[in-house]
Amino acid sequence: MIELTRRATFSASHFYWNEEWTVEKNEQVFGRCARRNGHGHNYTLEVTVAGEPDPVTGFVVDLKWLKDVMEREVLDAYDHRHLNMEVAEFAKVIPTTENIAIAAWTRLAGVIGQGVNGTAVAQLSRVRVYETPEIFAEYRGGQ
Amino acid sequence: MIELTRRATFSASHFYWNEEWTVEKNEQVFGRCARRNGHGHNYTLEVTVAGEPDPVTGFVVDLKWLKDVMEREVLDAYDHRHLNMEVAEFAKVIPTTENIAIAAWTRLAGVIGQGVNGTAVAQLSRVRVYETPEIFAEYRGGQ
Amino acid sequence: MIELTRRATFSASHFYWNEEWTVEKNEQVFGRCARRNGHGHNYTLEVTVAGEPDPVTGFVVDLKWLKDVMEREVLDAYDHRHLNMEVAEFAKVIPTTENIAIAAWTRLAGVIGQGVNGTAVAQLSRVRVYETPEIFAEYRGGQ
């Protein structure tokens, strides 16, 4: 087993807000992140797949295919978007770095791991999302 | 003469829109950047001052003072903000990287260059703003 | 389970020296690191906590709280310090990158993992310390 990772970036807006709280409570807990117009980040999405290198190609997974999957399943939905206002899964779930990593996993898990391009079958192993170079969340899926 | 530079980051939202254009024209010219909810970036602000090191302190300018100036004059206004909607100078000026660099220069130029903390007088020499690690604008003031 | 990581930096001095060895032996084993005035690094401390995102906040742990903990428990003691001469745990333990990671873990483990801020309980999962971008040690606690 070997792990292969590809990174991509997307730029998005978000804010933190719990509809069941008062304005004061939101501002107390979320601070500057509670401002309702939103602020933004250059996020980095890091997707790791695990498998055996195909002896014919040397690939665990075709990196061009992985790039396409990442763009189609995640970046097209998140990049240059306001996550709270334009992305369905964040209508009621606060788009923290943790929740973005879980949501990206969910988007990818249905597509990766089913054998593509004639190469060996690889499994989604890890999704890491950086909000800034100093903060990141990592998810390895369910239990 | 020696130049001393300090970097800081801020996270903000913006979009590109010319009120005098139709929706179609805005979308044609600005593409994904024209989405009205905005998207965001981790911006890097890089401020350079030029002067002679004070023989008593070895400083061109006190870096703690410079940090405070950058925070008070620029970051407090831009960080965790939607630039188009919450920052006065971008009410009618599109917050491109170029215009953010010029606006940050304008904010800083009135404060830097007047001799502080008993150290030598230093001049604002350069403002650089990175929108992403791949794109930046640099302004040296004046004409 | 999801992991959330935050980075911070500190600047410190250290040297390598075993009091039970001769000068010659110290210089032979530790080379330039044995110079007794010390030399220094910009260290990066990377702290990872693991848990479930709180459904109310979306946080595994409040990142502002984590920042405060890192500053209070580690950075206040290590930053702008000479580790051998000013930090108790390195009076007799050589402050190698490995030992700094273990010591930072010990400092943090007593504080993280007890449920804070009304958010879900998260556990300290990993401490990584970079001495330079090319060298780092990682500790996950335990035996």
Added chain:
Amino acid sequence: MIELTRRATFSASHFYWNEEWTVEKNEQVFGRCARRNGHGHNYTLEVTVAGEPDPVTGFVVDLKWLKDVMEREVLDAYDHRHLNMEVAEFAKVIPTTENIAIAAWTRLAGVIGQGVNGTAVAQLSRVRVYETPEIFAEYRGGQ
């Protein structure tokens, strides 16, 4: 147990080609990577060893020794080389990032983990190879 990691870089050429395929098939699967003159990368090799810090030195492993091992076992063979044409293990195995990570592991595993320099015995734990900052493969050995 603690893990200690050291990074190094090497610059090499490679191309992707399966001798049993037609030119068309190679170009279809490998795209620009199939051009036979080769292209190149600044690779980063990241080697992790695991063990207990020696109480006498504070080292899991002597980092100078680790640097020498990495240079002698991997960099001398790969750096400023055309991997397909000058490195034995890639005569028939396509030098994808995955296969380079496995090959570097194989080169290192015979040397690391046998107790050196009077320090504690450390085991090779992980080899990571970056082809670019956006793409990397990680191997932990075994089956």
Added chain:
Amino acid sequence: MIELTRRATFSASHFYWNEEWTVEKNEQVFGRCARRNGHGHNYTLEVTVAGEPDPVTGFVVDLKWLKDVMEREVLDAYDHRHLNMEVAEFAKVIPTTENIAIAAWTRLAGVIGQGVNGTAVAQLSRVRVYETPEIFAEYRGGQ
């Protein structure tokens, strides 16, 4: 006047060889870089244009247009290529970092600076080429 910079990367092979020298002389001067199969790098191309922001768009130059120009004029010719063997300007000129920067300038200077997309006219101001993060050449044209 403000400067706007965009970065892109390309992966290429090269070697250093002067046809008028003996093998021994080439190896003496160029060392490992003289190996004739070539080795490679992840180069970074950094292109700077200078001008006034168009009051209508806020752009010195349309960054999408600049990206297209960089790809069409430089990256299509250099990326995934062996510079000595496949790029006309390096048939007789050794592809050192210095010469690559000058060649990229020459390729770009004929296209940038003639007013595009209805935006203000910007001039090519600077081309910087990184061979590695530690080595770069910068050219500002002229004589």
Added chain:
Amino acid sequence: MIELTRRATFSASHFYWNEEWTVEKNEQVFGRCARRNGHGHNYTLEVTVAGEPDPVTGFVVDLKWLKDVMEREVLDAYDHRHLNMEVAEFAKVIPTTENIAIAAWTRLAGVIGQGVNGTAVAQLSRVRVYETPEIFAEYRGGQ
């Protein structure tokens, strides 16, 4: 004219102290930097030379020679040293980033710019010193 730049790193200790001031005054102006045991940084030294590429080699200056010069003239004196206590020029001059850049220029200016290795004559053009990735000083010599 083209500029060629090479980077190198060194790890050193320093503190800020003016012998003519009281302890209180030193602590007030220099804060944590006034602690007398010192603290340290991973400094980056960036040296730029300017000239014409030699038509025979394609080099403005031989990068191996430049590396040797940087090591012999600067790194051997500064790396793994306590700057205040072990480097002559900082016995009475406070080793701020500004003063380190000027001192490195002085060390290099006597050696670079006199024609070496049979290549074209290049001039020392710029010295930049990073104390951290967020703070750097740049010196271009002069009067």
